[in-house]
Amino acid sequence: MSAILQVNNVRYDYKTAQIVTHAVRGVTVEFELGKFYTISGRSGSGKSTLLSLMSAINRPLDGDILYDGKSILSLNSDDYRRANLGIIYQSFYLFPQLSALENVMLPMEFAGTKLKVEREERARGLLSMVGLDERHAKKRPNQLSGGEQQRVAVARALSLDPKVILGDEPTGNLDSENSANIIAILRHLVHEQGKCVIVVSHSSEVCEASDVRYAMQDGRLVL
Amino acid sequence: MLYTIRNILKTPRKSIAALLGILLIVFICCFGLSVKRHNERLLGEIRERTTVTVRVTQRSLESERGQYIMNKHPVLISDIRAAGEFDEVETYNFTYQAPDVIRAFEINLDADRLLPGRDSCEFTGGKYLGSIMIIGLRDVSPMLDEDAALPFGLESDESAAVISKNIAELHGVKTGDTITLGNGYPPLAVKALCEDKNMIYVPIRLLESLRYTGGNKVDQSYEDLSVSCRDVKIELKNPDDAQNFIRKTQREGLFDGKWFYLEANDSAYKIETARMKMLIMIINVLVTGVLTAGGIVLCGIVVFHSRNRAYDMRILKLLGIKSGKIISLNLLEMLILSLVGITCGIISAAIACVMLGYGFIISLNILLLAAGIIILCGTVVLLTSAVILHRGMEI
Numbered sequence: 034m035s036a037i038l039q040v041n042n043v044r045y046d047y048k049t050a051q052i053v054t055h056a057v058r059g060v061t062v063e064f065e066l067g068k069f070y071t072i073s074g075r076s077g078s079g080k081s082t083l084l085s086l087m088s089a090i091n092r093p094l095d096g097d098i099l100y101d102g103k104s105i106l107s108l109n110s111d112d113y114r115r116a117n118l119g120i121i122y123q124s125f126y127l128f129p130q131l132s133a134l135e136n137v138m139l140p141m142e143f144a145g146t147k148l149k150v151e152r153e154e155r156a157r158g159l160l161s162m163v164g165l166d167e168r169h170a171k172k173r174p175n176q177l178s179g180g181e182q183q184r185v186a187v188a189r190a191l192s193l194d195p196k197v198i199l200g201d202e203p204t205g206n207l208d209s210e211n212s213a214n215i216i217a218i219l220r221h222l223v224h225e226q227g228k229c230v231i232v233v234s235h236s237s238e239v240c241e242a243s244d245v246r247y248a249m250q251d252g253r254l255v256l
Numbered sequence: 257m258l259y260t261i262r263n264i265l266k267t268p269r270k271s272i273a274a275l276l277g278i279l280l281i282v283f284i285c286c287f288g289l290s291v292k293r294h295n296e297r298l299l300g301e302i303r304e305r306t307t308v309t310v311r312v313t314q315r316s317l318e319s320e321r322g323q324y325i326m327n328k329h330p331v332l333i334s335d336i337r338a339a340g341e342f343d344e345v346e347t348y349n350f351t352y353q354a355p356d357v358i359r360a361f362e363i364n365l366d367a368d369r370l371l372p373g374r375d376s377c378e379f380t381g382g383k384y385l386g387s388i389m390i391i392g393l394r395d396v397s398p399m400l401d402e403d404a405a406l407p408f409g410l411e412s413d414e415s416a417a418v419i420s421k422n423i424a425e426l427h428g429v430k431t432g433d434t435i436t437l438g439n440g441y442p443p444l445a446v447k448a449l450c451e452d453k454n455m456i457y458v459p460i461r462l463l464e465s466l467r468y469t470g471g472n473k474v475d476q477s478y479e480d481l482s483v484s485c486r487d488v489k490i491e492l493k494n495p496d497d498a499q500n501f502i503r504k505t506q507r508e509g510l511f512d513g514k515w516f517y518l519e520a521n522d523s524a525y526k527i528e529t530a531r532m533k534m535l536i537m538i539i540n541v542l543v544t545g546v547l548t549a550g551g552i553v554l555c556g557i558v559v560f561h562s563r564n565r566a567y568d569m570r571i572l573k574l575l576g577i578k579s580g581k582i583i584s585l586n587l588l589e590m591l592i593l594s595l596v597g598i599t600c601g602i603i604s605a606a607i608a609c610v611m612l613g614y615g616f617i618i619s620l621n622i623l624l625l626a627a628g629i630i631i632l633c634g635t636v637v638l639l640t641s642a643v644i645l646h647r648g649m650e651i
C-alpha cells in the first residue's frame with residue numbers, strides 16, 4: 034500500500050532572539066492508511082514540531098512533505114489541513130460557548146455543507162460513534178468530563194472525514210479508563226475505517242495499541 | 257454569519273463591554289447633540305426676533321442741545337456706508353433724533369473746485385454735485401434765534417437758501433438770485449449771504465431729496481458727497497456680533513472715539529441667551545471629551561474583545577479556516593455589535609430627548625459619529641486580529 038503521508042528529510046529550527054533550537058533535524062518517514070502510528074520520545078525531542086510540520090502549521094526549512102503524492106508546501110496550508118487532516122490535542126480545544134454537537138458541526142458549517150439537518154445528522158452519528166449520546170450532545174464542554182471532551186474533539190476531527198488523524202498527546206489529560214476509551218476509538222478508525230492515525234504520546238498504553246512505533250531523539254526519528 | 261451571530265449570542269459577556277461602550281458613547285453624544293440642537297434652535301428663534309443695533313451718538317449732543325454745532329466731527333454718510341460694507345451689518349440708517357430741531361442743513365461747498373472754468377452761478381448737474389461736500393446736518397435754528405441778522409426763514413420756505421459770501425462772490429450771485437443744486441432739484445432762491453465760508457444752507461427737504469433721489473440714495477459720488485447726521489443706527493445681522501463690530505469699527509478708526517461713542521442694545525439679548533450659550537459650550541466640551549476619551553476607551557475595549565476571541569481564532573485556524581475568513585468573521589461580529597450598540601444608543605437617546613422635550617432627529621453629526629465608530633472598531637479589530645493570527649497558532 035502506498036504512503037498517504039511522506040516526510041522527506043525534513044528540518045525545522047525555532048529561532049528566538051538569543052538561540053536557535055534545532056527541533057527537527059532531518060526526519061524521513063512514511064505513513065500509510067490503515068495503520069496506527071505512535072511517536073514517543075523525551076520532552077523537547079521535537080515530536081510536536083514534527084506534527085506541526087505535517088499539519089502545515091509550520092513550514093519545514095528543508096525537505097518536503099507529500100500528501101497523497103503531492104507536496105503540501107505547494108498547497109494552501111489552511112485548505113490542506115481542513116480537507117485532509119483531523120487534529121486532536123492534549124487540551125481539547127473545543128469552543129466553550131458551543132454545545133458538543135455544535136462543536137462537531139462547526140467544521141462542516143465552514144466547509145459549506147449546506148443543509149443543517151445533514152450536518153446535524155452526521156455530527157450525531159460521529160458523537161454516537163465515540164460513545165456520546167443525545168444527553169452529551171447538548172452539553173457544553175465545561176459540563177463534560179475530560180474524557181468526554183476529548184471524544185467530542187475526536188468527533189470534530191472526523192467531521193470532514195479526513196484520511197489522516199494527527200494526535201498530540203490526546204490522552205495526556207485523561208485517566209487510564211478514558212485513555213483506553215480514546216485508544217479504542219482510534220483503533221476503530223484505523224482498522225474499521227482504514228484511516229491513518231499518527232499519535233504523539235508518552236503513554237505506554239497508546240504505544241502498545243499502535244501498529245508502528247517510532248521514537249524521537251533530539252529531532253531525529255528512530256524506530 | 258451563523259457562526260458570528262451564535263458567537264455573540266452565546267458569549268454575551270464577552271460582547272457586553274463593547275456593546276455597552278458603544279451604546280454609552282452614542283447615547284451621550286446623541287443626547288448632547290440633540291440638547292445642543294434644541295438650544296441652538298431656541299437661540300436662532302431669539303436671534304430672529306431680536307434686532308440688535310449699534311447706535312453711534314455724538315458725545316456732546318447727548319447733554320446739551322445746540323452743543324453739537326461745535327462738533328466739527330460729524331458722522332459722515334460715507335463713513336456709514338463704509339460701515340455698511342462690514343459683513344456684520346444688515347442695514348444702517350440715519351435718524352434725525354429730533355426732526356423739529358433740525359430745520360436746515362449746511363452744505364459746505366468746495367468752492368475752489370467749483371470755480372475753474374465756470375462763471376455761471378447756476379449749480380447744475382451731477383457734475384457739481386460731485387464736488388459738493390455736505391458735511392453737516394446742522395441745526396441752524398439756534399443760529400436763527402441768536403443771530404437776527406440771519407432771518408433765513410428756511411423752516412417755512414422750501415425753496416430758499418443762504419450761501420456764504422465767498423461763494424456768492426465767486427459766482428457772482430446776489431441775494432434774490434436762484435441757484436440750482438442738481439438734477440431736477442427745484443431752483444433755490446438765495447435769501448441771504450452769510451459770513452461763514454464755503455457754506456450753503458438749504459431746507460431739510462432738499463437735503464433729504466439729495467439723499468433719496470428717485471427713492472434711491474445718492475450714490476453718484478458718495479466719496480465726495482458726505483451728509484452727516486447726528487444719530488446712526490446700524491442694525492446687525494447677528495446680535496452676537498454687536499460687541500465685535502464695535503471693537504472692529506474702533507480698531508479701524510471708523511468713528512472718532514473722541515466725539516462718538518458706540519453702544520449696542522444687546523444686553524437683554526445677552527442675558528436672555530447666556531444660559532443657552534453656556535449650555536451649548538458645555539455640550540461641545542462634553543461631546544468632544546466623550547469622543548476623545550470614548551474613542552480611546554473604545555479602542556481598548558475592542559482590543560480586549562478581539563483578544564477574548566484569540567482562543568477561538570486559533571482553533572479555527574487549526575481547523576483549517578483561512579485567516580482572511582477568520583478576520584472577516586471578527587469584523588462582522590464587531591460590525592453587528594457596533595450596529596446594535598449604535599442603534600440602541602440612538603434609540604435610547606431619542607427616547608430620552610423626546611421625553612425631555614428636546615426633540616430628536618438623526619442629524620449628519622450623528623451619522624458621522626456612527627460611521628466613525630464603525631470605522632474605528634473595524635480598524636482596531638482588523639489590526640488586532642491580524643496581529644493575533646500572525647503571532648502563530650500556539651494556543
Ligand SMILES: Nc1ncnc2c1ncn2[C@@H]1O[C@H](COP(=O)(O)OP(=O)(O)OP(=O)(O)O)[C@@H](O)[C@H]1O
Nearest residue numbers: 047048049054056075076077078079080081082083
Ligand atoms: N515556539 C517555539 N519557539 C522556540 N522554541 C520552541 C518552540 N516550540 C518548541 N520549541 C523548542 O523546540 C524543541 C522541540 O519542541 P517540541 O514541542 O517539538 O517538543 P516535544 O517533543 O513535543 O516535547 P513535549 O513532549 O514536552 O511536548 C524544544 O527544545 C522546544 O524548547
Ligand SMILES: [Mg+2]
Nearest residue numbers: 080081082201
Ligand atoms: Mg509536545
